[in-house]
Amino acid sequence: MAGEVEKRNAAIAAMEFVEDGMTLGLGTGSTAKHFVELLADEVADGLIVRGVPTSAQTQRLAEAHGIPLLPVEQVQQIHLTVDGADEADGQGQLIKGGGAALLREKIIANASDHMVVIADPSKHVETLGVFPLPVEVTQFGFTITAKKVFDALKGSDVARPNVGLRQGNDGQPIITDGGNYILDCKCAVIPDAGATARALANVPGVVEHGLFIGLARTVIIGSQDGASIFEY
Numbered sequence: 001m002a003g004e005v006e007k008r009n010a011a012i013a014a015m016e017f018v019e020d021g022m023t024l025g026l027g028t029g030s031t032a033k034h035f036v037e038l039l040a041d042e043v044a045d046g047l048i049v050r051g052v053p054t055s056a057q058t059q060r061l062a063e064a065h066g067i068p069l070l071p072v073e074q075v076q077q078i079h080l081t082v083d084g085a086d087e088a089d090g091q092g093q094l095i096k097g098g099g100a101a102l103l104r105e106k107i108i109a110n111a112s113d114h115m116v117v118i119a120d121p122s123k124h125v126e127t128l129g130v131f132p133l134p135v136e137v138t139q140f141g142f143t144i145t146a147k148k149v150f151d152a153l154k155g156s157d158v159a160r161p162n163v164g165l166r167q168g169n170d171g172q173p174i175i176t177d178g179g180n181y182i183l184d185c186k187c188a189v190i191p192d193a194g195a196t197a198r199a200l201a202n203v204p205g206v207v208e209h210g211l212f213i214g215l216a217r218t219v220i221i222g223s224q225d226g227a228s229i230f231e232y
């Protein structure tokens with residue numbers, strides 16, 4: 001698959017942030033999968049960590065690889081979270097949720113002492129918005145919420161938003177781990193991510209949106225032969 005070497009190299013660089021005894025937020029997606037696999041190798045070699053998965057998918061992956069997990073209700077402190085992203089800009093602002101796990105990902109990232117994002121170079125952008133912004137909404141009233149989400153995007157200077165319900169190959173709405181729907185919002189450019197985040201957070205029916213602002217302290221962009229590390 002395209003970008004796998006870059007993803008793997010980003011994950012290898014992220015392993016440098018892991019210390020014995022840590023509680024680790026485990027991200028979701030194909031890049032985070034590399035990190036989980038590398039972590040599993042270290043655990044097999046004696047590293048003591050406990051993982052807090054950000055999705056049912058990652059929980060299954062971590063369990064299959066023998067990584068000890070901590071139920072989220074028992075978490076006292078998350079020292080480090082390593083997760084992927086759909087876009088990361090030059091200020092460490094992110095779009096996440098391509099894998100529909102944005103709610104749990106944001107709860108875990110926000111509860112972490114340190115969030116490290118790992119990505120291949122295609123995710124590193126000047127301005128957020130080419131990747132459609134995922135917005136998790138309640139099933140109840142989702143058509144009304146979609147109109148309000150459109151208004152919120154317009155009101156925060158997204159020029160021509162296009163809001164659509166995420167559906168699977170069977171034409172049915174995708175249901176998140178939390179039992180909600182996802183609206184994918186084509187924006188092309190999000191000129192002021194902070195303003196858009198605030199506007200979306202004010203819409204009743206919006207459970208969470210995929211703009212991660214002020215959460216990532218480190219962004220690691222993998223390359224063919226290594227990785228570049230950006231600190232914020």
Ligand code: 5RP
Nearest residue numbers: 029030031084097098099101
């Ligand atoms: C899941 C996410 C993922 O981190 C994001 O979609 C990136 O995934 P991948 O590493 O497969 O490109 O936010 O909700």
